[in-house]
């Protein structure tokens with residue numbers, strides 16, 4: 001039985017000795033809690049590296065004899081006192097701490113005091129050297145009291161395979177009888193003690209497409225554990241990854257768990273929203289770089305069928321200090337124990353990201369894995385190709401893509417990986433940082449570089465898949481990024497708003513995607529050119545029209561991106577069927593159109609010699625001047641200062657129209673405000689929902705370079721976590737709405753005031 005202790009903590013900066021007495025004064029806060037609310041950029045990361053005091057009074061009305069106090073995550077280490085008595089010193093970081101407080105609780109008026117130290121400690125990974133992410137501070141995950149009877153289940157390990165075989169191992173305390181009950185969608189499937197095979201006709205395999213989960217109740221006398229089970233085989237072979245016997249290319253993104261303002265203290269609801277967003281991003285796997293993440297994120301991945309690779313805390317560095325190494329091994333053990341029952345987990349990341357070989361440390365971590373979970377493979381992430389590989393899978397961060405001619409190196413060139421399954425665990429990132437408000441050309445290239453890697457890996461029979469760097473822009477130390485404390489490496493920005501690359505990913509695994517990585521406006525490009533527009537879609541073709549007149553059809557670009565499920569569609573002919581110059585012969589017309597399209601992409605000063613000859617010949621043959629030819633360009637291709645043009649793209653799939661977008665000058669504007677949910681629940685924890693804001697034009701296109709001020713107000717039992725006045729950022733932003741306690745269902749309002757309009761979203765808090 002869990003009693004959550006998330007509400008009503010007293011908090012103070014520094015180590016406040018008075019917290020141990022009744023005289024304690026502080027601010028009342030909620031857990032998850034970040035001691036310092038930082039702006040999204042330009043701050044001093046030292047500001048959160050401090051000491052903090054927390055105090056919570058609570059009753060423990062149940063009389064169960066076994067009681068544990070569980071901290072799911074507190075950055076970084078703490079001393080804890082219960083009713084004045086010291087409970088000890090604990091290192092949490094990214095892992096839970098479970099403290100046995102049996103016999104120490106009073107029925108009423110217990111006082112828990114936590115002195116937390118969030119300073120970077122060189123003896124605890126990931127610290128010791130500078131790290132490309134911020135760890136932030138606070139008791140940033142939930143706290144609860146776990147009450148158990150005298151005989152109870154200390155730990156359990158469930159495995160279920162694609163043959164329907166399920167095996168349950170338990171570690172128990174005290175004498176009682178063990179039994180397990182398996183149900184599927186409320187229907188009882190089996191009752192057993194340790195293991196059983198589910199008959200074929202009742203077996204529903206777990207996969208990303210069908211994440212079928214069974215409910216398992218493990219009873220030990222009075223004690224009960226409820227958990228989810230997925231029957232599946234996740235097998236890694238030298239030639240790739242197999243799910244339930246079917247070879248499956250992995251396509252993924254790396255996730256940092258930090259959020260604007262919250263730091264790492266994003267509540268459960270935002271963790272779940274992230275998993276849901278990633279699931280609809282067209283990917284089938286996520287890597288929790290570079291530390292174990294919130295259980296609610298993993299639970300959501302289980303439910304959604306989003307496969308997961310985890311990772312021990314670290315970043316490039318291994319210390320020689322015995323204490324650091326002890327902590328590293330301890331973290332690996334604790335991560336396995338925390339995560340081994342998740343069906344979504346397909347490999348343990350048991351090497352510090354991009355660290356050097358270290359036989360002694362990594363052998364001991366492998367030995368720990370063998371003891372705690374001999375069944376699931378381990379993976380080690382490197383940024384070099386020759387290495388001692390103690391793990392089961394050789395993972396490599398391939399940053400060899402430096403333009404659009406090359407995506408990824410061949411798996412056969414990874415010398416240290418011989419005989420092992422191979423996976424690209426990062427690509428792009430720092431090679432092409434892209435802000436959501438960068439130029440259209442850059443945002444388009446950012447997406448295409450991801451496409452290039454996906455295609456190269458897609459065509460490499462030796463590599464199981466590719467996980468891009470990364471899902472979301474993230475806060476980082478001053479040594480990285482462009483001095484604003486953000487690594488703009490995400491396919492989404494820090495608010496989880498999509499850059500063009502996000503549509504590229506979505507088009508690979510989601511239906512109904514149609515987005516063009518172009519503004520179709522020459523003024524938006526260098527030299528007022530109009531380079532090809534890349535369209536990210538799962539459709540079979542798109543038809544381009546200019547001011548309603550058909551230009552032609554365009555198909556997935558299988559030449560540049562041969563090995564993608566849905567290669568981008570390259571729109572590189574701005575004239576096509578509209579070319580109506582009777583003076584040209586059919587052959588000359590075709591050549592002239594090609595030359596003019598080339599000029600649109602590269603400029604007249606860079607056209608080929610053959611284009612020049614063609615134009616010269618046309619001038620002689622049809623008595624034209626160069627100005628005539630240039631004017632033909634102006635007539636057909638929207639150019640600097642030319643009249644408004646509306647380009648439309650209609651997508652077709654299986655012969656049916658599936659979507660249409662129109663691009664052209666933005667003439668009128670509105671704010672689009674969206675919340676994933678409006679029914680909010682304030683129970684053992686506060687609820688929180690991300691509300692996205694975007695400035696759109698009359699065609700529904702994002703006004704990318706808008707930075708309008710937005711003012712926020714609330715009415716009723718909600719508040720906005722973050723500033724109440726801010727600017728749009730790449731035409732978009734988001735606010736995070738948090739609930740306050742209510743006695744009965746109560747209406748609340750979020751009011752967002754833009755320059756010219758006001759938008760209101762109504763919520764109900766229960």
Ligand code: GAL
Nearest residue numbers: 132353354428429430431469
């Ligand atoms: C990698 C590293 C990531 C991130 C990335 C940026 O080397 O593993 O954490 O720093 O570079 O591209």
